[in-house]
Amino acid sequence: MDRTLNPAATAPTNRSAHAVGLAEWLSRRAARAPHRPALSCEDVHWNYGELVDRIECMSAVLAAGGVGAGARVGYLGLNDPMFVVVLFATARLGAICVPLNFRLSGAELSFVINDAGVHTLVVGEEHIAVIDPVRTTLACSRYIHRGAGAPGWEAADALLADAPPVPPAVPVRADDVSVIMYTSGTTGHPKGAMLTHGNFWTNNLNEMFLWDMVSSDVTLNFAPMFHVGGLLCGSMTTLLAGGHLVLQRGFDPQAVLDAVVKHRVSVSFGVPAMLLFISQHAGFEAADLSSLRLVAVGGAPMPEPLLRLYASRGIPVHQGYGMTETASMITFLHPDRSRDKLGSSGTPPLMTEIKLIDVMGDEVTAPGATGEICVRGGNVMPGYWNRPEANATAFTADGWFRSGDVGYRDAEGFLFVCDRLKDMVISGGENIYPAEIESVLYDHPDVAEAAVIGAPDAQWGERVVAVIAPRPGKTVTLEGLREFAQSRLARYKLPKELRLVEALPRNPTGKVLKAKLREHDAAATRKG
Template sequence: MHRPEPNFNLAAQVLKQAEQRPSNIAIVYEGRETTYGEFAGRVRRQAGLLRDSGVCVGDRVGFLGFNQPTFIETLFATISLGAIFVPLNFRLTGDELTFIIGDAGVHSLVVDSELAPVIQSVKERLPCRHYFSVGDDVEGFTSLDSAMASVPQLDDVVALAAHDTLLIMYTSGTTGLPKGAMLTHGNIVWNNVNANLAFGAKSSDVLLTAAPLFHIGGLNVMTISALQMGSPLVLLRHFDPGAVLAAIESYKVTHMFGAPAMFLFMAQHPEFDSTDLSSIEILIVGAAPCPASLISLYGERDVSFCQGYGLTETSPFASFLGPERCLEKLGSAGLSPVHTELRIVDSNNIAVGPDVRGEICVKGPNIMKGYWNRPEATAKAIDAQGWFHSGDVGYLDDEGYLYICDRLKDMVISGGENIYPAEVESVLFEHPAIAEVAVIGLPDDKWGEAVTAVAALNAEETLTLEELRSFAESKLARYKLPLKLHLVPQLPRNPAGKVLKFQLREQLS
C-alpha cells in the first residue's frame, strides 16, 4: 500500500498553527501584538511577491537587518516557495557581505533601510536580481510593504522532504573565509524535537528573543520553536538589559535564550532587584560556560538555568544540562539529547574512554547537510560514519556528561605542555577584581607560547600579574599560570557573546 510522504516544509507546520489559532498572539514587537492570523497573511503575501519576482524552488533569498518581524516573515515566505533563506550578519562590512551574497548566489535581497547604505556601496558587485527595503523608502530598492499590497498571496506551500535545505547560515569565519552551513527542514525540526523534550515546551509558554536572529542561537534555540508550538514570541530589535527586564515583567516571559554575558549584564542592571522574575520557568544559556556565581545569583531569585552546547552545524543543540544538576555538574555542558549522540575521539578518529580528552563529535538528524559549495570542507567535517567533527576539545565523565575544554585551535602549547584556556579562565574569573577574562597564547622565544590573560576589571579595581599568579597558584599547575597580563576596557565579542580570541591575538602579538 502506498503511503504519501508528509510535507516536511517547516512553513506548512507554522501556517497550520495559524489556521488553528488565528487570534492567538504570534509576535510582540515594540509594543505591537501580531496575531497568528495576521502573521500568516503577511507570510503568504510576501511569498506571493517573491514568487512573482521569479523566486523558484532552490533559489536563495537573503535578509540583512536587525531583529524584527519582517525577518521571520521573510524566512517563512522564502521556504513556503521551497527556496532557501540566507540570514546575513548586520555587523559585517560591505566587502564581507559581498563575499557571502556572491557565494550563496542570492536571488532577492530584503534589507532593513537603516543598513541599505552598506549594500548600496557594493551593489554593482552583487548578483541579486531584486532588492527590497523594509522601513523607509530607499533609492534603488523596492518598498517591501508597498509591493506586497498589490500581489495575490501564495495559497499552497511547496511540499518538501526532510533532506531539503531550509537555510544557509554562514559561520563566523574566525579563520579564513566564512562557510555556509546548509541546514535542512529535518535538521531544524529534529533539533526542536530534542529541545522540546528537554524543556517540556507548551503553547502557553511565552518566549523572548533578544539575541540576533542571524545567529543559530537567536534563530533556532527558541524563536522558530515558539512559532511551531503556536506560542507568543516577544522579540527585541537589539539586546538591552533594561528592555529585557521590562519585557519579562510586562509579558510574563517564561523562557529566554542568551549568552552568559547577556544574563550578567541583566544582573548588573539597576532594575534587576526590583523586576518581577516569577514568570520565568527557565533561562537557556549557551555560547560559553556559565559561571557558578551567575547560577547562584539567579538561583537566589528562584530562576534556573539550562545550559546547552552546540554549533551552527548542529542546528544547534548537541547537549543539554538541566537545572536539577547544574551545580553538581558545574562546568559540564550536559548530556546528549534524545535523538543525538556524542563521542570523543583521538587524533586517529578512535573513540576514547571516560575522562580522556579528545575532539567532540556529534551524530544525529540535527547535523547539517554540509557546507554550501564546499565538498572538501564537508568531507573534512563529517566523516564516513556520519559523525560531525566539532573542532572542540572535551571529555565525557563516567555518566556521559560532556565537559568542554576548548577549541582545538585555541589550545596553548607552552613548553611542550597542552594548556586549555577555558580551564585557566574558570580559575581567573573567580578573582574579585576581574569582570571578564580571556586566556590566549602569544609567541614566546623561551616557551613557544606564553599563557596570556586578557582581563577587564570591575570599577575602581586594580590588578598586577604577580597578584593574579599568586591568586591562582594553589588551583593551577605552574605551567598553566599566566606569564603575561593585559588589561582592556572590555573583551571583543561576536553577536553570540563569544570572545573573539583571534582579534586579541592579532592585537597583542
C-alpha cells in the first residue's frame, strides 16, 4: 500500500511524539537486542526481552483494574525491579506514575496519595504496615502488594501469573505527563512536579551526549528511585542506550563497593554524603574500582576535599546541578575542568539554557555578579500538580523556571552555585553562602560532617553557626575551627557559634535538613 495516501501514516507529530514515550523507546530498544542484560537486583537478572514481557503483563493487570490514560498509579517501596516494571507499564497505558517517598509517615503519605489522586497503589512488603493504618483516609480504588500477598491486598505475583491479554500501547505526546515526583517538602506540604515524556527524553539525551553512554555500560544505582537523582541520573539513560542497570534496594557502602567489583560497574550516581560515607568505609582503599569511568554527583555542593580524594583514586567525578522540576540536569562539569574550575557546577548541557536574574527580574550578565538561576529547555516541567498559585511564581513572565538558587558565572560562563536563597545568611549586610564555609570545614581533619546555618543576632541580624559531627574519638572546638578556617575565609564568614551532633539530619537522598537544624538551634537558644 502507498503509505503516502494513509493519513495515519503521515502524522509526523503523533509518530515522533509516540517514539519519545517511555514505554515506546524501551520497547524499540528491547527489539534491537532482546537477549542483552537489562536489569539486575539481588537474585533478579532480566534481559531486555524479559523486562518488556513483564512490563506488558503489568500493563494488562493495571488496565483490567481500571487504569487508563491520565490515571495515576502510585508505587511505595525500596528500589526494586517491580518499580521499573510499574513505571513503564503505567507509561504504556498513557497513565501517570507517582513514586512515593518510603521514609514518610502514614499521614504524610496520605496527603501525597490523595493530592495526586492515585487510582491504584502498588506497595512493597516492607511498607504495608505504614499504609494499612491510613487506608480509610485514602481514595484509591485498588491496592496491590508486591509479592505473594497480604490480607486485604491483591498479590502482584498472582496477578502477573494470570494476567489478561496485553492491551495495545496508548500513543502519547511529548508534553503528556508521565510521572509526578513530589518535592521533599522541608517546609509546608510537598508539591508534585509534573514531568512529561518529553522531559525524560530531553534529560536522557543530555546525559547520553555528556556521559557518552553506550550499550556496554553497566550502571549501578543505589540512590532511591522515588527521587529524581535515583530515577533519572543514569538509570533511564542506561536503558535507552541498551546498557545494564544494576539496582540496589538501599544504600550501603560495603554493598556499593562489592557491586562495583562484581559487575565491573562503569557508571554510578550519588549525592556527596553517599560518596563521603563510601570513602570513610574500611574497604574503600583496597577495593578494585578501576572499572568506574565516571561517578556523577549532585543534590548538594561537593566538598573540595572529597573531590581530591576520589581524584587520588583515579575516579573521575562528574559534578552536576539539577532539580526535580528540571528532570534532574541543569549544568554539568566535566572532570577535565574540575581542577581549574574547582567549585563550579559547570555549564548547561546541549538541550538546556540558564540565565541569572536580580531581585527586579532583570538579567545579570557580568562575570562574578550573583543572581537567581533560571532554567529553560525541554527538560523543564510544565508546572506543579494542582498548584496554580505555585506555578504563578515558579516561572518568569517569559517562561523561565525560577530555581530559587543563587549563583554567578565566571568570564568563561561556568556556573558557581552559591546556595539556596532561603539558606543564605545575611550578617551585617553581607551575603554569606554556607556552602563556601562548609567546603572549608570539611577539610578539618577532625570533622566528619559539617553544615552551616544562620541564627538571629541582635547586633548583626544573623550570625554564622557551624553544626559539626566530629570523627569518632576526636574533639572539635569553636576556637579550633575558627583558627583552621581564618586563612581561607573572610573574618565575617567565620563561625560565631558551634553545635556538636553525632550525625547531621538528612532526607533519604542525603540532603542535609537545614530547616530541622534551624529548628533545633532555635529550641536550644530558647532553653539557654
